[in-house]
Amino acid sequence: MKLLAAADLHLGRALGGVPCQWADDYSPRQAWHDLIGRAISERVDAVLLAGDVVDRENRFFEAYGVLHSGVARLSKAAIPVIAVAGNHDTAVLPELASTLDGLNFVLLGVGGCWEWHDITDSAGRRLRIYGWSFPAQHHRHSPFEDPLAPGADAPAMRLGLLHCEYGQAASAYAPVQSHEIQDSGIPLWMLGHIHVPQCHTPGNSTSAYYPGSLQGLDAGESGIHGALLIDYDGDAQPTVTPIPIAKLAYLKISLPTADLDCRKAALTQALCQAIDDALDDDCADIEAVVVDLNLAGQSAHSASEFRQIVHEFTENAIQDLGNRDVALRKHSYDIRPLPEEINLPEIAGGSDLLGTLAQAIIALEAGNLNDPVASDMLAEVTRNVRRAEASPAFDQLAHAPLDAAAIQHQTIAKAYELLGDLHRQRQQLQERNDA
Numbered sequence: 087m088k089l090l091a092a093a094d095l096h097l098g099r100a101l102g103g104v105p106c107q108w109a110d111d112y113s114p115r116q117a118w119h120d121l122i123g124r125a126i127s128e129r130v131d132a133v134l135l136a137g138d139v140v141d142r143e144n145r146f147f148e149a150y151g152v153l154h155s156g157v158a159r160l161s162k163a164a165i166p167v168i169a170v171a172g173n174h175d176t177a178v179l180p181e182l183a184s185t186l187d188g189l190n191f192v193l194l195g196v197g198g199c200w201e202w203h204d205i206t207d208s209a210g211r212r213l214r215i216y217g218w219s220f221p222a223q224h225h226r227h228s229p230f231e232d233p234l235a236p237g238a239d240a241p242a243m244r245l246g247l248l249h250c251e252y253g254q255a256a257s258a259y260a261p262v263q264s265h266e267i268q269d270s271g272i273p274l275w276m277l278g279h280i281h282v283p284q285c286h287t288p289g290n291s292t293s294a295y296y297p298g299s300l301q302g303l304d305a306g307e308s309g310i311h312g313a314l315l316i317d318y319d320g321d322a323q324p325t326v327t328p329i330p331i332a333k334l335a336y337l338k339i340s341l342p343t344a345d346l347d348c349r350k351a352a353l354t355q356a357l358c359q360a361i362d363d364a365l366d367d368d369c370a371d372i373e374a375v376v377v378d379l380n381l382a383g384q385s386a387h388s389a390s391e392f393r394q395i396v397h398e399f400t401e402n403a404i405q406d407l408g409n410r411d412v413a414l415r416k417h418s419y420d421i422r423p424l425p426e427e428i429n430l431p432e433i434a435g436g437s438d439l440l441g442t443l444a445q446a447i448i449a450l451e452a453g454n455l456n457d458p459v460a461s462d463m464l465a466e467v468t469r470n471v472r473r474a475e476a477s478p479a480f481d482q483l484a485h486a487p488l489d490a491a492a493i494q495h496q497t498i499a500k501a502y503e504l505l506g507d508l509h510r511q512r513q514q515l516q517e518r519n520d521a
């Protein structure tokens with residue numbers, strides 16, 4: 087008996103932070119098509135969907151066609167789809183389900199009551215799937231407040247399908263505590279809601295998996311995304327294997343600047359290598375990568391020199407790097423000068439602008455705010471960060487305010503960038519004068 091489980095498809099949503107050329111090629115809809123292809127090629131006995139299949143209640147029309155055609159393809163291949171509704175598709179999924187008449191689609195636990203459905207494989211082995219659907223957009227009670235009974239004639243092979251917040255005593259999204267999963271009498275759970283893949287083992291004989299969003303939906307959902315292949319080899323506790331499905335991956339990449347030449351070719355090569363390292367060998371299907379790049383470490387070149395090289399990179403939204411297309415979403419710099427090139431204590435002895443800046447950096451690094459320049463710089467950066475955080479553009483984002491330590495760190499990085507630029511200008515001036 088083989089099953090393919092996925093969660094948090096969010097059909098109808100557009101991916102965040104990707105170049106517009108990619109909007110059609112890489113979408114939750116595309117991942118759903120690819121999931122169906124995989125289910126058919128693996129000849130699974132069922133596809134399981136753990137909620138948030140549709141992005142929002144008002145996405146009926148966006149979701150209707152894709153869900154219908156996908157379920158129809160699976161039905162034609164004699165693969166049933168068994169789903170529960172999550173907090174995003176509480177009403178729209180039951181509505182959609184009612185239009186899938188004649189197709190092999192089972193929505194379990196509508197209205198927040200446990201329900202089960204048996205499937206039987208070609209060898210006659212029977213699996214019982216238990217499910218519970220969100221009755222409203224918010225649900226502050228544990229789904230287990232409605233007792234979960236095994237039902238008549240329950241087979242040994244049992245699986246639970248649930249959209250919930252695992253490991254929580256209180257939450258607006260169906261909080262479930264680990265002991266409730268452990269005491270359920272169901273050895274394997276497929277959960278939805280958390281978009282980052284996770285595995286929990288509340289007991290020796292109980293596992294609960296979050297497959298994570300089928301396709302990462304924004305830069306917060308980085309790494310490889312896909313589904314889980316569940317293989318019962320006659321055992322109540324099957325093997326569970328991640329199956330990459332998404333063809334676009336968000337990656338956070340940090341490149342050390344110590345041995346990095348400040349040239350586009352060197353940067354491209356280092357970036358390619360880092361992307362290859364981040365994606366396992368079995369992820370060759372990743373076609374598109376959205377990168378948040380951080381350059382950090384010591385270098386003979388300042389942040390602004392590196393920034394110029396990276397800008398050449400971002401002129402074209404998408405770079406074709408051989409086997410993959412890459413888009414830079416964000417780039418940040420945390421670069422320190424080489425001590426043999428810029429001797430900070432020595433420069434700080436000077437009374438010119440460079441000396442003042444060097445003194446401020448030394449003070450900032452020591453956390454000494456008696457230095458008036460250091461304290462002014464920090465106050466100015468803090469004011470700007472707070473103003474940006476208070477702007478309407480940030481309102482829509484679940485964005486924790488930067489803490490004081492992070493602001494201080496960024497101020498130091500920026501001060502070093504300025505120091506490097508000033509130092510270089512002074513050298514150039516000196517060379518000109520010498521000539």
Ligand SMILES: [Mn+2]
Nearest residue numbers: 094138174279
């Ligand atoms: Mn979700």
